[in-house]
Structures are given as C-alpha cells and as structure tokens.
Amino acid sequence: MRIGADVGGSAVKLICTDDGGNVLSMRRYASDGSAEHLAEELKTLAGDASLDEARITVTGVGSGLFGKLPCKTEYISEFEAFSRGGQIIAHKENALIVSMGTGTAFVMARRDKYDYLGGSGVGGGTLCGLSLLTTGEGNIYNIKDMTRLGNTSNVDLTVGDISVGDVGLPADLTAANFGKADIDDSEYDIAAGLANMIYQSVGVMAAFALKGTDVKTAVFVGAMSEFDVGAGMLRAVGGLHGYEFIMPRCGAFAGAYGCAVTGLGEDSITAAIEREMEKIRNGAGKY
Numbered sequence: 399m400r401i402g403a404d405v406g407g408s409a410v411k412l413i414c415t416d417d418g419g420n421v422l423s424m425r426r427y428a429s430d431g432s433a434e435h436l437a438e439e440l441k442t443l444a445g446d447a448s449l450d451e452a453r454i455t456v457t458g459v460g461s462g463l464f465g466k467l468p469c470k471t472e473y474i475s476e477f478e479a480f481s482r483g484g485q486i487i488a489h490k491e492n493a494l495i496v497s498m499g500t501g502t503a504f505v506m507a508r509r510d511k512y513d514y515l516g517g518s519g520v521g522g523g524t525l526c527g528l529s530l531l532t533t534g535e536g537n538i539y540n541i542k543d544m545t546r547l548g549n550t551s552n553v554d555l556t557v558g559d560i561s562v563g564d565v566g567l568p569a570d571l572t573a574a575n576f577g578k579a580d581i582d583d584s585e586y587d588i589a590a591g592l593a594n595m596i597y598q599s600v601g602v603m604a605a606f607a608l609k610g611t612d613v614k615t616a617v618f619v620g621a622m623s624e625f626d627v628g629a630g631m632l633r634a635v636g637g638l639h640g641y642e643f644i645m646p647r648c649g650a651f652a653g654a655y656g657c658a659v660t661g662l663g664e665d666s667i668t669a670a671i672e673r674e675m676e677k678i679r680n681g682a683g684k685y
Contacts, residue, residue: 399414399415399416399417399422399444399447399451399452399453400414400415400416400417400419400452400453400454400455400658400659401413401414401415401440401443401444401449401452401453401454401455401658402415402455402456402479402483402653402654402655402656402657402658402659402660403454403455403456403457403458403461403464403471403654403657404456404457404458404476404479404480404651404653404654404657405429405436405456405457405458405459405460405461405463405464406429406458406459406460406499406500406653407429407459407460407500408428408429408499408500408522408538408621409426409427409428409429409621409650410426410427410428410429410436410439410458410460411424411425411426411650411651411653411654412424412425412426412439412440412443412654413443413651413654413655413657413658414443414444414452414658415655415658415659417662418662419486419658419659419662421655423443423444423445424443424648424651424654425439425442425443426650426651427439429460431460431463433463433466433467436463436464436467437467440467440469449469450469452469453472453661454469454470454471454472455471455472455473455474455657455658455660455661456471456472456473456474456657457473457474457475457476457478457479457480457653457656457657458476458653459476461473472660474656474657474660476497476503476653477503477505477512477514478512478656478660479652479653479654479656479657479660480495480497480503480505480619480620480652480653480656481495481505481507481512481656482507482510482512482655482656482659482660483619483651483652483653483654483655483656483657483659484497484507484617484619484646484649484652484656485507485617486655486656486659487619487646487647487648487649487651487652487655488615488617488644488646490615490617490644491508491509492507492508492509492613492615493507493613493615493616493617493644494506494507494515494604494607494608494613494615494616494617495507495616495617495619495652496600496604496616496617496618496619496620497619497620497652497653498521498522498600498618498619498620498621498622498623499521499522499620499621499622500521500522500523501517501518501519501520501521501523501524502517502518502519502520502521502600502603502620503516503517504516504517504603504604504607506607506611506613508613515607518599518600518603520596520599520600521596521600521620521622522538522620522621522622524596525538525541525592525593525596525622526538526541528592529541529544529588529589529592532585532588532592533585533588533589534585535585535589538621541589541592541593542624542625542626544585544586544589544590545586545589545590545593545625545626545627546626546627547586547590548584548586548587548588548589548590548591549586549587549590550572550587550590550591550594551570552578552583552584552587552591553575553576553578553579553580553583553587553588553590553591554572554573554574554575554576554577554578554591554594555572555573555574555577555578556569556570556571556572556573557569557570557571557572557573558570559573559577559578560573568638571638572594572598575591575594575595575598576591576595579591590627593625593627593628593631594627594631596622597622597625597627597628597631597632597635598631598635600618600632601631601632601635601636601643602635602639604616604618604635604636604641604643605635605636605638605639605641608639608641614640614641614642615641615642615643615644616636616641616642616643616644617644617645617646617649618632618643618644618645618649619646619649619650619652619653620649620650620652621650623645623646623649623650624649624650628645629645632645
C-alpha cells in the first residue's frame with residue numbers, strides 16, 4: 399500500500415493506492431496544524447490496512463507535521479509531486495504543469511524530468527482576498543458558487559465593446575478586466591469577473607511559457623482547477639494562442655497522487671499514463 403500526502407497551507411489532500419498506483423481511497427480536509435487530526439484521517443484513509451506497512455510519501459509546506467507521527471515517511475518537492483500527478487491524471491507525458499493553489503507555479507514536465515520555470519503571486523489567495531474586499535465573501539467554496547451565477551460581460555470590457563467592424567480578434571475577447579465595472583454591479587458578476595481576471599492572467603502566462611517549445615499542452619492542477627467556470631476561461635485562452643489547456647478531474651489531488659506513485663520504477667510515468675488511459679477507455683477511470 400502507498401499513501402501520498404500533500405499538506406498545503408489551506409488543505410490536506412491524501413491518496414491511498416496499491417503498488418500499481420491504482421487509487422483505493424482519497425480524503426481531503428482543511429489544514430488545522432493538528433497531528434492528531436492528521437493521524438485520524440490517515441487511519442480512515444487506510445481502512446483495515448496497517449499504516450506500518452505503507453510507503454508514505456509527503457510534500458507541501460505543512461509536511462513537517464508528519465514528523466510528529468510515529469510513521470516513516472519520505473519527502474519529495476512540491477514541483478515534482480504535482481507535476482508527476484498532473485501528467486498521469488491528464489494522460490500527458492510532456493506538458494507544462496500549472497499548479498493553481500494559493501499562488502501559481504509553472505513546471506515543464508518531460509517524462510520524468512521536471513524544470514521549474516517560475517511562479518506568480520496570482521492565484522486562489524488573490525481571488526479570496528479581492529473577493530473579500532469587493533463582495534464581503536472570502537471563502538473559496540462560496541466564491542466558487544458565486545462565479546456560476548455571475549456574468550463577466552457585465553464588468554469586463556470586451557473587444558466588441560470598443561471596436562467598430564472586424565479588427566481580427568474575437569468580439570468577446572477581454573480588452574480590460576473590470577473595464578466597465580460599476581459600483582452597483584452584483585456580487586455574482588464581481589466574483590465571476592475576479593475569477594476571469596485570474597484565470598486569464600495565469601492562462602496567458604502559461605501560453606507565453608510554451609512559446610518557442612515543442613510542448614503544446616498545459617495541464618492545470620491545484621484547488622483552482624476545480625472551478626467549473628475556470629475550464630472554459632482557460633480553454634478560451636489556450637485556443638486563442640493555439641495550445642491545448644486541460645483541467646483534469648481531481649486536479650486538486652495531483653500533488654498527493656504524484657507522491658503516492660513516486661518510485662514505481664524507471665518507466666513509472668509512461669506505464670501509469672498508459673494504465674490510466676486504458677481505464678478511461680474501459681469506462682472505469684478514477685479521474
């Protein structure tokens with residue numbers, strides 16, 4: 399049995415797999431810095447199996463919490479963890495992996511090689527902070543619900559708003575985020591506009607990172623990859639630049655899954671991708 403743990407600043411993600419990397423169980427809970435809570439979650443995750451026999455691999459800013467538990471663990475970098483997990487759940491051996499958590503990190507993944515390109519302070523923390531200041535709501539899950547009810551065209555200035563005739567760009571392309579915002583705009587439109595601004599900003603950075611390379615795909619993982627509206631916003635940016643932008647299901651668990659499958663073998667990435675793709679073809683994929 400293998401356990402992967404991604405202990406982030408806002409949430410802890412746990413995945414249990416067998417020795418072939420097949421997912422057995424998954425858990426997530428809000429980070430609270432409690433070793434006792436972590437121990438309880440691990441026991442629930444493992445079920446009847448003994449944690450003493452599990453290979454536990456951890457990552458994340460709070461991974462030191464495992465030092466308070468009586469179990470042997472291995473540590474890998476967050477960049478390697480979320481990139482490996484992103485490759486497998488998106489079924490892409492070569493891709494730019496973009497982790498949209500509190501902030502955003504960009505890693506070029508080529509099979510089992512991971513090159514950190516840099517990061518940005520624009521991410522989920524930005525969305526929560528700006529939403530709190532503008533709508534009074536700072537909870538990421540409530541904001542997620544609000545974005546579904548909002549209309550970005552009520553706050554964003556588009557190419558169609560400012561152009562006369564065909565200028566060679568899509569009319570609905572954003573010309574200025576919040577370029578026509580009004581003090582009376584609804585909190586839902588503001589939330590949608592904030593999400594649009596963040597996804598578009600990160601998407602453009604991803605497109606620029608792909609320029610001049612032979613990689614044509616970006617995979618977006620992390621907590622922000624779970625926003626329904628985000629997938630459409632990112633696909634639009636990717637399409638505009640000629641790239642494939644993917645937000646796979648369970649992207650928030652990419653780091654934990656990447657930890658769990660670490661060390662499966664020299665060809666573990668290729669084998670795991672092929673195995674997961676076969677599951678999808680058979681209608682039994684975990685993701």
